[in-house]
Amino acid sequence: MTNSAIITIDIDTALSDSFSTAYLSAESFQLNLSCRISFNQLLFFKKGKGKLLIDGESYTVSPNTLILLAKNQVYSFKINQGLEAYSLCFGDCFWEKTPASSNNCKATLFNAASANQYLKLQKDDAAELNRLFQEILAEFNTADYSNKGDVLAAFLKILIIKIANFHALLAKITDRNDHKIYQKFVDLLANNYQVSHDVTFFAEKLNISSRKLTELCRKHAGKGAKDIIQLQLVAEAKRFLQFSSRSIKEISSMLNFSNPYQFSHFFKKNTSFPPERYRKQITGFGI
Incomplete structure (x- = not known):
């Protein structure tokens, strides 16, 4: 297997005022190009079919699929059959412009360990989301004015709350105090x-x-809780294995395992692959 290209997209150079949105054509989704993002991103697919990997997990996308990518996650497209999608990116500094009342929704949706990456929307929900993306894109493309950032932040709040309401897990939340503890x-x-x-x-x-x-x-x-902790560790381990040249011993130490054997046993138990084999299979590199 040949080593795929790897790029890190930095928010300071990629986004104006830590916010950006666009409608992307199929040419935007390059195959086997692994990207690590330093901001949060939503991809709302409107046309085509495809498959992408997020931190090593595979997801199939088609019209009305919504993908949520959290800061520092790594993704790459493996299949692109005429994909088109709305893309919206925002950084933490832009999120601070939004009212605090929407923080619960953002924290839950963009918690990578909770496996909230993938939403397949119902027809009516997708139509509502499509209208919102259209309005946000139109506003983003207007000439700059003094309060434009505040308007976009308000749109972002509405969008995130709407998505949260579509999300089955979040819809079940009834005890706000319990949810605050979970967020912490x-x-x-x-x-x-x-x-x-x-x-x-x-x-x-x-x-x-x-x-x-x-x-x-x-x-x-x-x-x-134990499962969520392990998911976080597996995701971080995969990132180190794929995007660094650190040895298994170094990664083991960085993730606070007692020794490389304990780390290797943990990784294989949770992924079915020893870390050495995972790295070689994903990147084409040996140890």
Whole structure:
């Protein structure tokens, strides 16, 4: 297998004011070009069929498919049969312009570990989303004026809330306090997965029991706390293996495993591949 091209898209050079939207034709989706993004991105497919990998997981896309990509995720297209899609990208600094009331929706939808990457929308929902993307694109392409950023931020808030309402998991959320605790866990995990892999560690930080944390995770993400921690570790391990030349020993240490053997056992258990084989199969590189 030949090594695929790898690019990192940086928000400072890719986006004006940390926000951008466009309607992309098939030529925009280059095959086997792996991209790591430093912003959040939505892809709403309108035409064609295709397949893409996100952090090593495969997704099939077709009209009315919505893909949510979180900051630092890696994706590449493997099949492109006439794909066309709306693309909307925004950075954390732009999100700060949106009202705080929409933070719950954004945090849940763009939590990569919760497996909320893929939404296949119903016809009416897709039509509503299509109208929103059209309005946002039209506003984005108007001449600049003093409050244009605020208007786009308001549109973004509406879009994210609408998507959250379409999302089956989020629609089940009834206890806002519980959801806030779950959000805090998501944030803690993003910043501490290299510190501890133990559910108890995170539960103590949140001043709740491990059992309570697991219940909250099952309620809001459909997975237990341990499963979510492991998904985060697997995603980070895949990124290191695919996009760095670090040795298995170095990656093991960076992810806070006791030794390379423990890391290799964990990785194989969760992916069916030893890390060496995964790296070679994905990149064409040996260790």
